[in-house]
Amino acid sequence: MRDERMFGVEETARESGLSRRSFVKMVAGGIVLFFTVGELPSLLAQRQQRNLPSDFNAFLHIGEDGRVTCFTGKIEMGQGVVTSLAQMIADEMDVELANIDMIMGDTDLCPWDMGTFGSMTTRVFGPALRLAAAEARMVLVELASEKLNIPINKLSTENGTVFNTEDRSARISYAQLASGKKIIRHATGTVKVKEPSEFRIMATPVTRRDGEEKVTGSAKYSGDIRLPDMLYASILCPPFHGAKLLSVDVAGAKKYPGAQVIRQEDFIAVLHPHPDIAAKALVEITPKFDAPTSPLDSENIFDHLLKVAPEGKVIASEGDLTAGEKESKEIIEQTYFDGYKAHAPMETHTALVDAGGEKVTVWASTQNPFTAKEEVAKELGISPEHVRLMPVFVGGGFGGKTHNTQIIEAARLSKISGKPVQVCWNREEEFFYDAFRPAAIVKIRSGVSGSGKMHFWNYRVYYAGDRGAAQFYTIPNQSTVVYSSGWGGAEGSHPFTTGPWRAPGNNTNTFARESQIDEMAARIGADPLAFRMDNLSDKRMRRVLLAAAEKFGWKPAPAPSGRGWGIACGIDAGTYVAAMAEVAVEKSSGNISVKRVVCAQDMGLSVNPEGAALQMEGCITMGLGYALREDLRFRGGKIFDHNFDTYEIPRFSWLPKIETVIIDDKHADPHGGGEPAIILMGAAVGNALFDAAGIRMVRLPMIPERVKKALDAKKG
Numbered sequence: 001m002r003d004e005r006m007f008g009v010e011e012t013a014r015e016s017g018l019s020r021r022s023f024v025k026m027v028a029g030g031i032v033l034f035f036t037v038g039e040l041p042s043l044l045a046q047r048q049q050r051n052l053p054s055d056f057n058a059f060l061h062i063g064e065d066g067r068v069t070c071f072t073g074k075i076e077m078g079q080g081v082v083t084s085l086a087q088m089i090a091d092e093m094d095v096e097l098a099n100i101d102m103i104m105g106d107t108d109l110c111p112w113d114m115g116t117f118g119s120m121t122t123r124v125f126g127p128a129l130r131l132a133a134a135e136a137r138m139v140l141v142e143l144a145s146e147k148l149n150i151p152i153n154k155l156s157t158e159n160g161t162v163f164n165t166e167d168r169s170a171r172i173s174y175a176q177l178a179s180g181k182k183i184i185r186h187a188t189g190t191v192k193v194k195e196p197s198e199f200r201i202m203a204t205p206v207t208r209r210d211g212e213e214k215v216t217g218s219a220k221y222s223g224d225i226r227l228p229d230m231l232y233a234s235i236l237c238p239p240f241h242g243a244k245l246l247s248v249d250v251a252g253a254k255k256y257p258g259a260q261v262i263r264q265e266d267f268i269a270v271l272h273p274h275p276d277i278a279a280k281a282l283v284e285i286t287p288k289f290d291a292p293t294s295p296l297d298s299e300n301i302f303d304h305l306l307k308v309a310p311e312g313k314v315i316a317s318e319g320d321l322t323a324g325e326k327e328s329k330e331i332i333e334q335t336y337f338d339g340y341k342a343h344a345p346m347e348t349h350t351a352l353v354d355a356g357g358e359k360v361t362v363w364a365s366t367q368n369p370f371t372a373k374e375e376v377a378k379e380l381g382i383s384p385e386h387v388r389l390m391p392v393f394v395g396g397g398f399g400g401k402t403h404n405t406q407i408i409e410a411a412r413l414s415k416i417s418g419k420p421v422q423v424c425w426n427r428e429e430e431f432f433y434d435a436f437r438p439a440a441i442v443k444i445r446s447g448v449s450g451s452g453k454m455h456f457w458n459y460r461v462y463y464a465g466d467r468g469a470a471q472f473y474t475i476p477n478q479s480t481v482v483y484s485s486g487w488g489g490a491e492g493s494h495p496f497t498t499g500p501w502r503a504p505g506n507n508t509n510t511f512a513r514e515s516q517i518d519e520m521a522a523r524i525g526a527d528p529l530a531f532r533m534d535n536l537s538d539k540r541m542r543r544v545l546l547a548a549a550e551k552f553g554w555k556p557a558p559a560p561s562g563r564g565w566g567i568a569c570g571i572d573a574g575t576y577v578a579a580m581a582e583v584a585v586e587k588s589s590g591n592i593s594v595k596r597v598v599c600a601q602d603m604g605l606s607v608n609p610e611g612a613a614l615q616m617e618g619c620i621t622m623g624l625g626y627a628l629r630e631d632l633r634f635r636g637g638k639i640f641d642h643n644f645d646t647y648e649i650p651r652f653s654w655l656p657k658i659e660t661v662i663i664d665d666k667h668a669d670p671h672g673g674g675e676p677a678i679i680l681m682g683a684a685v686g687n688a689l690f691d692a693a694g695i696r697m698v699r700l701p702m703i704p705e706r707v708k709k710a711l712d713a714k715k716g
Contacts, residue, residue, distance in 0.1 A: 011673040031062040033136045033141075034186050059111070060089070066160050066175030067099050067118035068136075070129070071186050073113020073370055075105035076120050076210065077394035077401070078618075079674040080611035081121045082207045087607055088126055091201040092133035092193060093140075094157040094461040095174070097209075105369045105391045115368030117399060117500065119573035119672025122607065126670055128189075135191040143177045158206040196605075198667035203666055205610035212395070219393050222350040223424050225363045230352065230420035231260070232275035232415050236284035237429055241496045241637030242292040252284030261285075262416055269409070271417055275424070291681040297494050297635040297692030301439050302337050305463060306494050312481040315466050324456025324477030328447025336444070336512040337699040338464070338682075340632040341437040341501055342641070344649055347395025348430040349406040352422040355380065355414035360387045364407045367397045376411045398622075399500035428642040435499030436632060438487050439462035448520045454535050461509060463493070468570060468679060473517070473535045475682050495637060502619075503675035507626060507682060508570050511700060514568040514683030518559065519696060527556035528567050528687065540602050544578040545569055547661050548600035552580040559691040564595075566688025568680040573672025575603040579620070579680040581656075583688040590708030592628060592689060593654065599677050600661040604668035614676045616660045623681025625650045631701050 072088055076082040086100040103109055137157055144162035145152045148170055156165050163171035174588040196203065213219035238245070245266045253261050253270050259281040260271040268285065272278035296304055325331065351364035353376070360380065366372045369389040377384040394401060410423040425433065440463040447456045457478040461469050466482045487498040501507075521531035529549055536542050545567075548554075557563065564585070569578035579599040585592050596618050606612045629648040633640040641647035682700050690696050695710040 013278060018563045028066045029180065029182060031136070031139060031181060031183045033060040033132055033139065034184070055589045062136065062140070062174055062178045064175060064179045064181075065096075066173055066178070066694070067101055068093060068095050068174075069101040069103060071103045071106075071110045072125065072129075073105060073107075073389070074125060075116045075367065075369065075394060076102075077116065077397045079121070079615065080208050080608065083206055084122060084607040084611055085126065085129060086209065087201045087204075087206060088130050089133045091199055092130050093137045094200075095160045097201055097206065099160060103391070105389065107369050107373045108388045110625065112370050113368075115371060115402060117178050117397075117402060118368055119575075119674050119676075122673065123574055123669065124669045126607070130193045131189050131191065132187045132195045134370050135185075135187045135189070138191045139183070139185055140174055140177055141665075144172050144404075147172055147177065152286070156617070166517045186314075198560060201664070202607050203605065203609065203664060206608050208611060208614075214393070221347055221393050221395055222352055222363045222365045223347070223422070225352050225392070225422075227352070227354060228421060228614070229422040231271040231273060231413075231417060232278045233410065233421050233423045234252070234270045234278040235409060235423065235429075236282065236285060236287060237432060238289055239638065240289075241639070242293065242294065243289040243637065245287055246290055247288045252286065253281040255284070256281040260417065262413060264412070264416075265348050267409075267412070269413055271413060271421060275422075279426075292637050294495055294636040298339060298631070298633050301339075301495075302441055303363075305439060305493055306441060309462050311485045312460065312483040313485075314481050315476040316470060316478065316480040318475075318479075319456070319477030321456050321458055321477050324475075325447050327449060328455045329450040330443075330520070331445070331447050332516065332519050332523060333445040334443075334519065334696075334698060335378060335517060336442040336508075336515060338440045338442075338508040338511065339700065340439050340498070340634075341626050341630050342431055342632055342647060343396075343398045343400030343437075344430070344435050344630075344644075344647065345396030345398060345400060348425040349401065349403075349433070350422070350424040351404075351407040351410040352420060353407065353410040353414040354420040355411055356418050356420065358386070360411065360414075362387065362389045362407060362411070363628065364389060364404070364410075365392070365394045365397075365401055366407065367394065367399075367401045367405050368404070371402075372407050375404055375408055379408050379411050380415055396662050398502040399504060403497075403499060405433060427644075431642055431647065432639055433497075435487070436496040436500030437492055437504070438463045438498040440505070440508045442508065444512060444516045445521060446516055448524055450524065452524055452526050452531060452534050454520065461505075461514075464505035464508040467504055468509035468513075468572060470569060471513070472538050472541055473532070474537045474544055475535070496639075502622065503572050506570065506675075506679040507623070508521060508700075509684035510568060510570040510679040511686065514680075515686050515696070516700070518567070518683075518687040518690065522559050522690070528559055528691075529554055530556055532567065532569065535562045537621075540576045541569060542580070543574045544600045544602050544663060547663055548578040548580050548598050551600065551659055551661050552596075552598040554580060559687070560694040561691055564688050564692030566684045566686065566691055568683035568687060570676070570679045572676040572679050573674075574669075575601060575671040575673065575676040577601045577676045577680055579677065579684045581681075581684040581688045583663060583685060583692055585689060585693050585711075587693070587711055588694065590704035590706070590711060592685065592704075592707060594624060594628075594656040594685060594688075596657045596659070597681075597684070598659045599680070600663060601673070602663040602665065603671045603673050603676070604665050605670040606662050606673070607670055609662055609664065612662055612673045615673045616662075617658050619675065619677035620681060621650050621655060623678040624655070624685070626678075626701060627682040627685045628701050629703060631703060
């Protein structure tokens with residue numbers, strides 16, 4: 001008779017590229033629990049396209065040594081989930097955290113996964129993982145009941161053992177229960193997870209388990225992998241987007257001994273056993289490109305985007321805008337602009353591919369290893385089961401490493417050369433080939449009564465999408481229309497590739513909304529915090545605002561007060577955040593110095609408060625970059641920013657004092673923590689600047705030249 005529990009595991013093994021035989025070999029002994037994660041529409045669609053069962057799978061394995069291993073297609077790229085996911089398992093299974101192993105992103109060992117993005121690992125994968133771990137513990141209790149001949153209701157667990165609550169000397173370890181066994185179960189999801197009062201490891205600050213490796217330099221990234229006879233590639237990069245190769249002379253590169261020149265139509269590369277020689281040889285290649293004549297640049301791009309904008313989609317509509325406008329004492333109309341942003345990760349796009357054997361093996365910096373696996377298979381004309389992506393650390397992604405161009409390049413070159421090939425983009429290539437965060441425009445017309453109530457809100461957002469566009473203030477008459485769903489936009493709208501960038505679109509939407517809210521408060525002479533509280537009925541948002549205000553020491557005063565204090569609040573990935581910033585502006589240069597930032601965050605259950613605080617600090621730091629300095633300059637298809645000498649990301653020398661407040665609701669589901677705090681920085685700093693100097697900046701970033709121009713205009 002067919003065992004349905006085994007069938008579930010066999011199907012999952014097939015999806016991940018494992019045959020039944022190799023899967024059984026992998027789990028030669030111990031207990032395996034197979035489980036599924038909630039049904040997201042986008043996830044279901046992707047699985048159906050691949051003819052996979054409509055679920056999202058992972059394994060828990062209790063080994064004969066008592067160690068518990070989680071196999072998941074999620075990856076660790078600095079967000080700390082390698083630690084927080086292990087905490088969930090350890091707590092639900094009553095196992096020491098040190099006895100949890102995480103196998104992440106290995107496409108031969110882990111089931112298919114859509115990718116790591118959108119702050120979904122903790123809030124979507126986490127609850128299912130807890131349920132599976134709780135059920136795994138129950139399986140162990142059932143086995144112990146049989147082994148010890150003690151009723152289940154008299155058994156409990158601690159530190160990897162099951163014991164008799166009436167006679168603690170009667171106990172058996174998980175290792176003993178798993179020894180000599182091969183038990184495979186499919187989780188039912190019916191076992192109750194622990195109550196917060198029972199937590200021993202969750203909701204407790206834990207130092208990141210990958211911290212020592214990264215601090216000491218022993219952590220392995222794609223660029224650290226070395227294979228025998230591997231070659232390094234330098235690839236010809238066009239001088240501007242849209243350029244076409246007219247002719248090329250590769251003779252100069254061939255003068256370097258050992259240099260191998262590869263050409264496939266417009267794809268030209270130099271391979272060499274030493275990366276510096278490959279780079280030098282590439283310089284000797286003489287290409288001729290045509291010159292596109294696009295008139296677009298970083299200043300006129302906004303006019304262009306408005307002209308080619310697609311038809312808008314209404315995402316919210318309530319009340320009567322006309323009636324609301326008539327009831328308003330003050331009408332505020334403003335347009336906000338946000339330029340293109342680069343992802344600028346510490347680790348550039350890198351991949352090492354060995355296509356010389358029966359199976360193609362890939363080490364790559366990617367947020368979506370299973371997608372990359374399919375892309376490699378398509379490029380090489382082979383079945384995906386013959387491709388394996390190995391797990392490595394990823395040195396930052398922020399949405400930019402969902403594009404796997406470097407992996408395809410390395411796969412193609414490895415196939416041609418018959419040797420392992422590493423492609424590691426230099427910083428100029430990283431900027432050139434980036435899928436930039438799209439430039440965007442937000443138009444707002446709003447009104448407020450003399451008593452301080454918002455009466456109407458007419459919101460139009462172009463190219464930032466709907467993430468963060470929804471209104472959470474209490475406004476009886478409102479409309480929100482989105483023109484373009486976000487990155488990519490209408491066909492031909494952007495002069496180069498665009499893509500998701502940490503909390504995609506929400507940075508722009510929050511900057512526009514919170515700047516407009518601040519302007520409304522200023523028009524009626526209201527304190528910015530009091531005005532927000534008077535127009536908020538959302539209890540969670542009121543709570544985070546008050547928590548931030550208490551930590552900051554906010555004292556009421558209408559802006560501009562000269563203090564340089566600013567507020568912003570928002571929602572991202574189910575998490576509520578509020579921030580307050582203190583700034584000073586140098587009027588002679590327009591330079592803004594951020595002195596202090598306080599951020600309060602309600603993310604439901606905070607699995608690892610230390611990790612959550614680190615993510616908040618990272619978001620605030622990165623957010624100051626898009627708020628103050630990061631501005632991609634271009635003309636036509638030519639990118640003028642090639643490195644950090646002109647594209648300036650935050651530096652330690654100008655970072656403020658950062659304080660975080662985590663409102664930990666242990667009874668609530670966990671929500672995203674890797675992105676929410678970043679959405680506030682543009683508005684918090686912009687509002688603080690208005691409070692300090694009385695100027696309203698409507699375009700990000702607030703570079704000194706723009707601030708100085710606004711200051712001079714105010715004086716004139």
